[in-house]
Amino acid sequence: MSDTPHRDRPWVFRTYSGHSSAEASNTLYRTNLAKGQTGLSVAFDLPTQTGYDSDHPLARGEVGKVGVPIGHVEDMETLFRDIPVEQMNTSMTINATAAWLLSLLVAVAERQGSDPKLLQGTTQNDIVKEYLSRGTYVFPPEPSLRLISDMVAYTVDEIPKWNPINVCSYHLQEAGATPAQEIAYSMATAVAVLDAVAARDDVPAEAIPRVVARISFFLNAGIRFVEEICKARAMTEIWDELTRERYGVDDPKARRFRYGVQVNSLGLTEAQPENNVIRIVLETLGVTMSKKARCRALQLPAWNEALGLPRPWDQQWSLRIQQVLAYETDLLEHEDLFDGSRVVEARTRALMEESLAELEKVLEMGGAVAAIENAYMKRQLVESQSQRLRAIESGDITVVGVNRFTETEPSPLVEGDQSILKVDESAEREQIERLEAFRSRRSQADVEAALQNLRDVLKQGGNVMPPSIRAAHAGVTTGEWADVLREIVGEYRAPTGVADRPVAQRESGAETRQRVDELSRDLGRRIKILVGKPGLDGHSNGAEQIAVKARDVGMEVVYEGIRLTPQEIAQSARDEGVHVIGLSILSGSHGVLVLDVLKELATRGLDHLPVVVGGIIPEEDAETLRAAGVRRVYTPKDFDMARIMGEIVDVVAESAAAA
Amino acid sequence: MDDARPERRAAAFELLDALERRLPFPGAARVGMTGAPGAGKSTLLDGLVRFLRARGETVGVIAVDPSSRRSGGALLGDRIRMGSRGADTGVFFRSMAARERLGGLADATRASAVVLAAAFDRVFVETVGVGQSESDVSSVADTLLYVAQPGAGDMLQFMKAGILELPDVFAVNKADLGAVAERTAAELGAGLGLSAPQDSGWTPPVLQVSARDAQGIDSLVEALDAHRRHLEEAGDLASRRRRAAEAWALESLEIRYGSFGLAAIGGREAVAARLRDDALESAFAVVRRIGAEIEEALRKS
Known part of the structure; x- marks a missing residue:
């Protein structure tokens, strides 16, 4: 036309x-x-x-x-x-x-x-x-x-x-x-x-x-x-x-x-x-x-990103x-x-x-x-x-x-576990094998020289790009490059921004608050919860909301920010004497990391400590986690914080009764 | 240890009594750390722990956070995990909320300090504020460290808060801010020059540190050690701990039984005199013993 x-x-x-x-x-x-x-x-x-x-x-x-x-x-x-x-x-x-x-x-x-x-x-x-x-x-x-x-x-x-x-x-x-x-x-x-x-x-x-x-x-x-x-x-x-x-x-x-x-x-x-x-x-x-x-x-x-x-x-x-x-x-x-x-x-x-x-x-x-x-x-x-x-x-x-409008017909789009992509669990092992093979065939002398060059340039205040490009050619790895940077400029952990939050003005969760008070009296001290983010996932908003809400219903909350190893979380749970642990993982690594935390707790004689988990967790995985001892699993569809808090109190009460 | 149920508490005091009698003297260095919110205490503490661990010392830390009054809940530790220590058992870290129950905290703090002193080379007790009551950090510390934040008008704040008398070492944090930090350090130094020297002849040093850049940590540790050496050489360590124990015991009894309870066995002054005369091998034992007397007297009356 x-x-x-x-x-x-x-x-x-x-x-x-x-x-x-x-x-x-x-x-x-x-x-x-x-x-x-x-x-x-x-x-x-x-x-x-x-x-x-x-x-x-x-x-x-x-x-x-x-x-x-x-x-x-x-x-x-x-x-x-x-x-x-x-x-x-x-x-x-x-x-x-x-x-x-x-x-x-x-x-x-x-x-x-x-x-x-x-x-x-x-x-x-x-x-x-x-x-x-x-x-x-x-x-x-x-x-x-x-x-x-x-x-x-x-x-x-x-x-x-x-x-x-x-x-x-x-x-x-x-x-x-x-x-x-x-x-x-x-x-x-x-x-x-x-x-x-x-x-x-x-x-x-x-x-x-x-x-x-x-x-x-x-x-x-x-x-x-x-x-x-x-x-x-x-x-x-x-x-x-x-x-x-x-x-x-x-x-x-x-x-x-x-x-x-x-x-x-x-x-x-x-x-x-x-x-x-x-x-x-x-x-x-x-x-x-x-x-x-x-x-x-x-x-x-x-359309299905919230599922996996x-x-x-x-x-x-x-x-x-x-x-x-x-x-x-x-x-x-x-x-x-x-x-x-x-x-x-x-x-x-x-x-x-x-x-x-x-x-x-x-x-x-x-x-x-x-x-x-x-x-x-x-x-x-x-x-x-x-x-x-x-x-x-x-x-x-x-x-x-x-x-x-929550009433719904069953969706034909989400039948079975075929509706999301599964990452091959062997991917990590294979990647590590490739990395090891790469390390063994590169020239160690070139790598050392490139890293030293990077160090020197950074110390003299030069531009990071030219020595980094040289390092890329020399076969330096991502971890080695970042290690030099960490060594020269340091590492940072940001304030979490939760401690100064004023207590919620609206009277929500008054009933939960009362249950927290009562159970705390029975326990001899306030219910203490550790909110932990194992692994590298840095999306801290969910964990922060849980921490603030738990505080608002009267719990003592230990929240130590992101990027913690399972050992650190278990150690912290022991030192702090918490009654319950809440883990938040959005990266899809819940399988390995949650099980690692449970294992670390067990080696410290803390197998009785109840653990709840939140994250983007497909139902099938949730079942695996529950079978391993996780008391509750929450996904993005659980937006009702008051209900989650109530259930955490339930979990603590169940454990106290069992002890 | 921080269990408020009477039977648990009695059992805990019994254990603590036994433990405190067995503690070697002078034993672990007990450092109290205080300062206004936002002064960077947590980050500085992190730096101190890293430094001390690197030279092989084990460290126990108790951090006391203000509680939310309204709900009773508290966010403990807007803090980072101590120095990514992994499974290092040479560091123990416990946070506590300053509960709505006044005094419960004093018991728990002192109890924890005693337990940690038995297990670690050095104990830190960190809290906000100082000089507000007998139950604060000064009653468990051999050395009191005040962390100051640089800023205009600080001097006035120091004077108003009346904090210049108590601390043994001052650290002006955030030295990375440059001139502001230097000015604050200078003001503090001048202010200290005006006030009377401590009884023991110790002049509190004012140091500049940067928790963020890990600068000045070594000098700070040296200053803490110097104060401890000074106390030992002057023979003041024992008397200092003793005064703190007396004050703590008196307050602990007063909180539990009230002035009415103290009156039942002769009143506050009489109890204070008894504490002064007591051998006071363990303050926990004394509190238990006098406590039992008060209960007995109350029952009879």
Whole structure:
């Protein structure tokens, strides 16, 4: 047809994926690309994200679970086999070890005979939100910021089409942020990075507009999709203003607010999971409908993510949503649909005002890093999250199939255990075998020299990238690289932000509180609970909510943060004399880790101590855990905290009676 | 040990009595650690434990957290696990809530300190605030460490809180903040210069440390050790522990039986005098013995 209207180029279609091994993930990527996916989004496993080799004690149970394990340059080569890296737009969800994974990618490009200058893509690299929510930080805030600014300074000339950081408001929303908090805290993070880069001697002032142009954002798209449209429009305007006024960027193109999106995963429900498809579609509209504030890249979760790992077919269904929207509908034929809308304009203005005030507050206290160190942002988020959860509990917020309209026909989509992907349990062992084989064939002298070079450069305050690329070529492993960094800049554990939370104002759980008081009298002291997060999974929101709620119903709560070994948890339970242990694991490593904790308790003569577990745990696994002695298993469909607390009291009472 | 049921408590006191009599003198170093919330006590303690473990000392820690009054619940330890110690049995860590029951804490703290002193080379008792009651950390510590947070107007706070008299060592944390920390240290030093020196002739040192960057930990440990040596050389350690034990016993009795109970055997002053005259081999035994007398007197009246 000659009158085919002009269509905008669609955003990049991606699927956040990776599991088991570089080999298996490579196969998955090539299949997805053949189906019309236009970019890659690499999910790394937790040991890779936190800088441990697959055979480290903390890696146990986590290898290949939530993403692909990348231990060295050959793993990276395998991951991109038959995928020319310089033609691909690759997003890597990697933060603390971002400089290392980018170095590996550069090394692979060089080995494939490509020019690293042509590489396109993104390293997530937003450490601030790791402290606030995601939890895969490794180094203290200041050196982390230094690593980020090293990467910015390096890529601006050496890999000019790379986005060295994706400032994340995504995880802030997951951690409970209101839209205004999302905007304010992500902007504060961007300011921290840009200020750090601007202060460097090796970045001349005239490079700043190019630096600003490479800063991208990563947003969440929630179910309140009208507000999400306004949020993206507000961020577009704030960024334009901020970069012009604070950094003097004159070129409007360099001030464009560029962002990628992962549509909200945490809000997907385990109950009536087919409804999630509708949620995903609506959430997608929030970040695509307004041309002025449309995302550059989009990845959709699969409908069954709350049940376990999605299968290729589930991911394909999500990819098709993007394709139907971009290629079948007329969305891309129009100018901005909301220009001139009084309603959208008013909401956008209001959001801008609120978020600029909050941004000002953070900047006044010294910026994003200061607001991490004094736990201000964390406290604000924990507070917002508690309010939201209370609203769901009370029914003030409707979640269809969860707290309203819960009656349902049996779903034909979730019959049997075929409805999710099972990671091959041999993946970890095989990965360790490959790692050992790799170690034995590399040149130890080259490795030592490269590590010493890395050490020297860091000590002299040089840029981390060149020595890391050299180390990648030399055959250094992920754990070795991170160990040098830990040695030079130290390790960090963020404040949990729970201790200062005021006690809930609403009178919920009064009955549980009374039962806690009574049972405590019988026990001779207050019920004491240990809330533990074994393994590398850093999603601490669930554990924190349980800790705060337990305190609110009158228990004494020992919560020691993330990344604990089963030994440490058992030791702590013994020292602290707790009555019950609650474990939270979201990475899918519950099988190994929970059993390890039970074993460690038994070796300390604490087999009688009751354990409850929460996480994304398929029913089949839950049965295994119960059979091993776990008293209760909770999954995301158990949102009623008051009921969970009541049951924990039951469990303690049962144990006391049995003793 | 922190079981409030009467029969358990009696049994515990019996054990503690036996244990305290057998403790060698001077035995484990008992360090009390206090300071305002947010001063970085937990992180500093973590640094101290790492340092002491690295040189082979075993360490027991009791951390007392403020309780939420309203629900009785408490979040113990917005703290990190002590130095990723894995299965290291050379460190023991227990947190306790300052319960709504006043005094229950004093018993539990002293009891735990005695037990830990029997098993570890060094015992730390960490809590918020100092000088508020006899039951606070000063009654179990040989050496009291105050952790100060740098900041303007601190001096006034120190004066107001009247905390300058009690501590034996001051550590100004967050030295990484630079000038602010230095100023606070200088103010503290000047303030101490104005107040009278301690009875024993010890001048409390003011140190700058950074828990975050693990700076100054070695000097801090040296200062704690120096204070302990000073007490031993001056022969003050025994008398200091004795005064603390007397104060604790008196308070423990007063909390349990009230002024009415004390009056039944002659009143507070009389009980205090008896405690002063007692050999006081174990404060737990004395509390049990005088407690029994009070109960007997109350029964007769």
